[in-house]
Amino acid sequence: MALIVQKxxxxxxxxxxxxxxxxxxxxxxxxxxxxxxxxxxAMSGETDKLLGLAGKITGFPDKREIDxxxxxxxxxxxxxxxxxxxxxxxxxxxxxxxxxxxxxxxSFTRARILDIKATRIxxxxxxxxxxxxxxxxxxxxxxDITTLGRGGSDTSAVAVAAALKADKCEIFTDVDxxxxxxxxxxxxxxxxxxxxYDEMLEMASLGAKVLQIRSVEFAKKYNVPVHVRSxxxxxxxxxxxxxxxxxxxxxxxxxxxxxxxxxxTLSKVPDRPGIxxxxxxxxxxxxxxxxxxxxxxxxxNMTDLTFTVPKPDFEAALEIERKVAEKIGAEEVIGDSxxxxxxxxxxxxxxxxxxxxxxxxxxxxxxxxxxxxxxxEIRISCVIEEKYTELAVRALHTxxxxxxx
Amino acid sequence: MALIVQKxxxxxxxxxxxxxxxxxxxxxxxxxxxxxxxxxxAMSGETDKLLGLAGKITGFPDKREIDxxxxxxxxxxxxxxxxxxxxxxxxxxxxxxxxxxxxxxxSFTRARILDIKATRIxxxxxxxxxxxxxxxxxxxxxxDITTLGRGGSDTSAVAVAAALKADKCEIFTDVDxxxxxxxxxxxxxxxxxxxxYDEMLEMASLGAKVLQIRSVEFAKKYNVPVHVRSxxxxxxxxxxxxxxxxxxxxxxxxxxxxxxxxxxTLSKVPDRPGIxxxxxxxxxxxxxxxxxxxxxxxxxNMTDLTFTVPKPDFEAALEIERKVAEKIGAEEVIGDSxxxxxxxxxxxxxxxxxxxxxxxxxxxxxxxxxxxxxxxEIRISCVIEEKYTELAVRALHTxxxxxxx
Numbered sequence: 001m002a003l004i005v006q007k008x009x010x011x012x013x014x015x016x017x018x019x020x021x022x023x024x025x026x027x028x029x030x031x032x033x034x035x036x037x038x039x040x041x042a043m044s045g046e047t048d049k050l051l052g053l054a055g056k057i058t059g060f061p062d063k064r065e066i067d068x069x070x071x072x073x074x075x076x077x078x079x080x081x082x083x084x085x086x087x088x089x090x091x092x093x094x095x096x097x098x099x100x101x102x103x104x105x106x107s108f109t110r111a112r113i114l115d116i117k118a119t120r121i122x123x124x125x126x127x128x129x130x131x132x133x134x135x136x137x138x139x140x141x142x143x144d145i146t147t148l149g150r151g152g153s154d155t156s157a158v159a160v161a162a163a164l165k166a167d168k169c170e171i172f173t174d175v176d177x178x179x180x181x182x183x184x185x186x187x188x189x190x191x192x193x194x195x196x197y198d199e200m201l202e203m204a205s206l207g208a209k210v211l212q213i214r215s216v217e218f219a220k221k222y223n224v225p226v227h228v229r230s231x232x233x234x235x236x237x238x239x240x241x242x243x244x245x246x247x248x249x250x251x252x253x254x255x256x257x258x259x260x261x262x263x264x265t266l267s268k269v270p271d272r273p274g275i276x277x278x279x280x281x282x283x284x285x286x287x288x289x290x291x292x293x294x295x296x297x298x299x300x301n302m303t304d305l306t307f308t309v310p311k312p313d314f315e316a317a318l319e320i321e322r323k324v325a326e327k328i329g330a331e332e333v334i335g336d337s338x339x340x341x342x343x344x345x346x347x348x349x350x351x352x353x354x355x356x357x358x359x360x361x362x363x364x365x366x367x368x369x370x371x372x373x374x375x376x377e378i379r380i381s382c383v384i385e386e387k388y389t390e391l392a393v394r395a396l397h398t399x400x401x402x403x404x405x
Numbered sequence: 406m407a408l409i410v411q412k413x414x415x416x417x418x419x420x421x422x423x424x425x426x427x428x429x430x431x432x433x434x435x436x437x438x439x440x441x442x443x444x445x446x447a448m449s450g451e452t453d454k455l456l457g458l459a460g461k462i463t464g465f466p467d468k469r470e471i472d473x474x475x476x477x478x479x480x481x482x483x484x485x486x487x488x489x490x491x492x493x494x495x496x497x498x499x500x501x502x503x504x505x506x507x508x509x510x511x512s513f514t515r516a517r518i519l520d521i522k523a524t525r526i527x528x529x530x531x532x533x534x535x536x537x538x539x540x541x542x543x544x545x546x547x548x549d550i551t552t553l554g555r556g557g558s559d560t561s562a563v564a565v566a567a568a569l570k571a572d573k574c575e576i577f578t579d580v581d582x583x584x585x586x587x588x589x590x591x592x593x594x595x596x597x598x599x600x601x602y603d604e605m606l607e608m609a610s611l612g613a614k615v616l617q618i619r620s621v622e623f624a625k626k627y628n629v630p631v632h633v634r635s636x637x638x639x640x641x642x643x644x645x646x647x648x649x650x651x652x653x654x655x656x657x658x659x660x661x662x663x664x665x666x667x668x669x670t671l672s673k674v675p676d677r678p679g680i681x682x683x684x685x686x687x688x689x690x691x692x693x694x695x696x697x698x699x700x701x702x703x704x705x706n707m708t709d710l711t712f713t714v715p716k717p718d719f720e721a722a723l724e725i726e727r728k729v730a731e732k733i734g735a736e737e738v739i740g741d742s743x744x745x746x747x748x749x750x751x752x753x754x755x756x757x758x759x760x761x762x763x764x765x766x767x768x769x770x771x772x773x774x775x776x777x778x779x780x781x782e783i784r785i786s787c788v789i790e791e792k793y794t795e796l797a798v799r800a801l802h803t804x805x806x807x808x809x810x
Contacts, residue, residue, distance in 0.1 A: 056421055057488050058488060058492035072477035075474070087462055087463035
């Protein structure tokens with residue numbers, strides 16, 4: 001007997017038939033003698049439908065009110081799930097974010113969990129009730145409803161699992177698990193049985209959209225074993241856990257790509273102290289996140305500065321930099337949204353050398369020009385022209401010995 | 406400057422255009438310098454749509470979960486209203502039932518309000534924010550979401566008005582006010598400018614569906630002046646207030662009818678003490694409400710007992726009484742769902758005599774047979790054959806001098 005937290009996403013509860021399928025899956029695990037807490041997302045499409053309504057009223061709806069609006073989606077799915085489980089003869093009860101004691105800060109639409117008082121959930125578990133928790137939502141200390149950002153239900157699930165000291169946290173999704181590369185572009189990609197929290201963090205931040213990045217941070221911080229698996233079959237998925245000695249034997253665990261960035265270059269910038277701040281501060285003030293930054297030296301006390309921003313913020317960032325360029329006397333602002341970032345990730349890099357040079361030579365062998373480079377302890381990323389993305393991923397996947405045999 | 410509570414029903418907020426119209430109406434009242442609290446229902450059709458989903462899962466969904474499900478309707482309408490008001494430049498904030506401090510008992514789907522701690526609403530009013538409150542919902546002392554029954558938003562509005570000691574409570578609806586009879590069947594019906602709480606209570610319980618009956622009880626108990634008026638025009642509607650001397654001058658204020666009851670007769674019941682209890686207790690145990698009861702004496706120590714129940718409960722009640730009849734040795738159980746109740750209501754009856762005989766003679770003059778009679782201090786009701794309903798209402802309306810000139 002174990003305490004298991006399961007999370008099902010929107011596509012898994014998209015209609016009453018799918019809700020019934022999930023209910024049967026929950027029931028099977030419960031019937032094996034486990035205590036069950038299940039976190040649900042809104043039925044697929046609901047959140048976007050509600051945001052669409054607000055968007056028809058104004059382009060800038062208040063974030064507090066958006067959270068009041070969109071949290072109704074999970075409220076509907078949890079009550080329908082409980083009604084379904086009860087109709088099958090199971091004891092079940094729905095719990096909203098604030099009822100679950102999920103306390104967050106007041107950053108509406110992207111709140112962070114501060115604490116979970118899972119008192120009510122524990123009471124229900126003690127009487128063998130299956131607890132169905134609304135994902136994605138919490139409440140701040142005033143009692144206002146907050147949401148945790150896109151994919152926030154993952155974080156709800158991991159946080160509840162941490163608060164309850166659950167034996168495991170299963171994230172059911174529409175993929176089988178974490179792959180060595182995106183199977184849509186790399187047919188030789190294979191599913192990983194295990195991956196470390198750190199690798200998963202790098203992969204999540206690089207565009208592998210399986211888990212919300214905060215949920216992985218939470219899982220790492222509270223040592224919650226997370227099992228990412230398919231809601232459509234019974235196969236084992238990928239365990240996200242602390243790294244172990246076996247993991248280090250593999251140099252690279254996966255190859256990821258991200259087409260969601262664009263780069264901006266200011267050329268012939270006067271090279272003086274504080275210039276980078278003058279260029280990047282207005283971007284930060286506009287709440288645009290900068291990923292990579294590169295500064296090249298030119299002859300004649302001049303420099304070029306290049307950085308990347310998310311594609312949706314590209315035009316706004318370009319606009320800002322045109323004004324900055326004028327002010328600081330830079331020659332030109334060049335924007336390029338036809339780029340992609342390919343990365344190799346692996347905790348094995350900590351103990352193996354030569355990974356970077358192997359990556360660069362692999363790309364060179366395919367005649368792919370590297371535009372920018374950035375690295376972390378367990379990752380090397382290269383920005384390349386977007387059109388080479390798939391080729392680069394496949395070449396790296398082969399070069400690092402990841403191709404399924 | 407006054408503190409005004411307004412309530413808008415589902416048809417008034419049925420789509421974004423209608424929400425905009427209501428927002429403009431709220432804004433006009435606010436611009437006159439008033440403090441504003443507005444209670445909203447769900448967008449029309451939403452509650453039924455959600456109940457339909459639950460009904461597809463099981464015929465007997467859990468009431469606690471139903472309340473979790475259907476309260477999302479009001480949550481959507483209040484957030485959309487606030488976003489609309491803000492887009493027009495007004496300070497507004499949405500408040501859910503539990504955030505408004507609306508404490509109820511735990512009778513899910515038909516909870517009663519126990520107390521309102523309107524702390525949060527008062528804080529918002531102090532900073533001149535327009536407060537948009539979710540109608541129909543509250544929370545019990547465990548924090549579980551409850552609903553107040555169909556039409557419960559009326560009660561939310563009156564209860565909030567009482568808690569805030571509001572200057573007035575305006576109920577906006579799809580009718581102009583309270584009429585002397587249903588204008589659909591009596592073309593000479595006219596709108597009442599004023600009606601007493603007691604008359605309104607009798608009318609509401611008799612089938613005039615304008616206000617939820619509990620809202621009137623609340624208004625009477627806390628002396629909240631309620632203004633029932635149209636959301637589609639600016640005309641004055643009907644004020645529901647304490648009775649005054651002027652009201653007593655009018656003998657009958659209105660004629661109402663109710664086609665939603667059926668009657669059941671047990672004939673040749675042995676006439677002995679306790680027999681009525683034996684007949685009616687099983688009905689009460691099945692939570693079926695009995696309205697009128699009549700017992701006639703027959704020759705030979707036998708009696709007939711007749712009572713009325715709501716039409717939706719007719720078949721169930723008939724089934725119960727067939728078993729009862731067998732047990733107590735009654736000869737026959739006769740059911741009749743083709744009946745209607747017509748009533749005349751007026752506080753003036755307290756000081757005028759001859760109202761009953763005038764009613765009976767009016768019906769007799771139209772050859773309408775009276776099947777059952779019941780009275781209160783300010784009401785006389787007759788059960789007649791259903792097919793005579795419209796004729797009876799019009800004849801009584803004329804006889805009591807209510808026809809519009």
